[in-house]
Amino acid sequence: GYLYGSSSFALVDQLYPPDIQAAARAGTLKPSDDTGQNPSYASAAGGVISTANDLVTWIQALVGGRLFNADHQRRWLDSLQPEDPSKPHGQQYGYGIAQTRFGPNALYFHGGEMPGYNSFMGYDPVNRVTLVVWTNLTVSPDGKPSANSLMLKVLDQVYVESALRQAQASSRWSGIDSDTMLPGLVRIV
Numbered sequence: 001g002y003l004y005g006s007s008s009f010a011l012v013d014q015l016y017p018p019d020i021q022a023a024a025r026a027g028t029l030k031p032s033d034d035t036g037q038n039p040s041y042a043s044a045a046g047g048v049i050s051t052a053n054d055l056v057t058w059i060q061a062l063v064g065g066r067l068f069n070a071d072h073q074r075r076w077l078d079s080l081q082p083e084d085p086s087k088p089h090g091q092q093y094g095y096g097i098a099q100t101r102f103g104p105n106a107l108y109f110h111g112g113e114m115p116g117y118n119s120f121m122g123y124d125p126v127n128r129v130t131l132v133v134w135t136n137l138t139v140s141p142d143g144k145p146s147a148n149s150l151m152l153k154v155l156d157q158v159y160v161e162s163a164l165r166q167a168q169a170s171s172r173w174s175g176i177d178s179d180t181m182l183p184g185l186v187r188i189v
Contacts, residue, residue: 001116001136002031015143024141031137034116055132059123062097063108102159105129111147113138120147122155129158 004024005016016024023029039049050058060066065073079094092099099108107129109122120133131154135146142149 001034001037001114001138003034003115003138004029004031004141016139016141021141021143032116034138035136037115039114052132052134055119055121056130059108059110059121059132060125060130063123063125102155105159107155111145113145113147118145118147120151122151129155131155131158 005020015021020029024031067073068076076095076097080092080097080099081094082088083091083093083098089101096110097108098110099106101107105124105127107122107124109120111118111120113119116136116138118135118138120131122131123129131151133147133151133154135150137146140146140149
């Protein structure tokens, strides 16, 4: 995996300074190669080697209630609290899981990173939307986690497409070709 600058930018969620952003975009700053790292050092941070399909299985089982008994599952999901108290309907975080909403649709997710890599896994159990994004670049030149940047673009399309399918049922939208829309399960590997 690759990383512009030092890992301190990724570790403290600090944006790259303007000079680093400009150099990365211009191609004059090359990212460092961190592919030789052994992820086992990350231990509690998730230093596990797995596949994208493993993450699909994990997030679906975790959110879908196949790992905990019903009481523990309820308490686990009830742990979700607004990340920003001034935005009670905004993104939430609880015991190792986050939730955000796209209209009425709740997506449960978590991300991860280590120098050179960034990941995102999410699951919407009502619509059966699962998304796993892996990147071999920790932070994009704009200073944002690279997997999150991709995830937002894909999920915007998934949930816009879902709204179009609902609208297609009305005569006004009957001419929309559903074969051109994204499927309900999206995997980016």
